[in-house]
Amino acid sequence: MYNRLRVRNNLCLIICLSAETYLAAGQYEKSLEQARLAIAASSEIRDRWCLPRIHTICGRILQSLGEIDAAEANLRMAVDIAAAQSAKGAQLQAASSLGRLWLGQGKPQQAREMLAPVYCWFTEGFETRDLKMAKVLLDELSA
Numbered sequence: 001m002y003n004r005l006r007v008r009n010n011l012c013l014i015i016c017l018s019a020e021t022y023l024a025a026g027q028y029e030k031s032l033e034q035a036r037l038a039i040a041a042s043s044e045i046r047d048r049w050c051l052p053r054i055h056t057i058c059g060r061i062l063q064s065l066g067e068i069d070a071a072e073a074n075l076r077m078a079v080d081i082a083a084a085q086s087a088k089g090a091q092l093q094a095a096s097s098l099g100r101l102w103l104g105q106g107k108p109q110q111a112r113e114m115l116a117p118v119y120c121w122f123t124e125g126f127e128t129r130d131l132k133m134a135k136v137l138l139d140e141l142s143a
Contacts, residue, residue: 012042012050032061052082052090096134113142
């Protein structure tokens with residue numbers, strides 16, 4: 001069916017964007033449903049490139065729902081998958097989300113040790129939202 005609709009190549013991203021939209025609207029259950037659908041679609045069509053983003057959003061949703069252990073597991077998975085794919089942007093986003101979670105848990109040193117090497121990999125683009133947010137977080141972690 002996905003091939004007939006000509007969306008197969010972007011299906012996981014489309015579903016992930018839906019999950020992000022629901023999260024931004026505070027509709028956590030719908031957001032989680034979409035994130036899980038994106039993970040299932042990724043497995044079904046063997047599309048792995050979007051997995052770090054999917055697991056990052058899933059972790060953020062679970063954190064919003066107060067499911068901290070599940071949130072941390074998803075964020076760790078996002079960091080690991082992004083690192084394995086050499087997807088530095090996705091790794092930075094996942095590491096920033098995980099760092100925020102750890103900061104909230106009173107683990108600033110652990111968060112800094114994980115985020116700093118990812119941030120330091122970048123040599124340009126420091127005006128981008130992701131790098132600005134990572135820098136703010138690193139500054140908070142150093143305080």
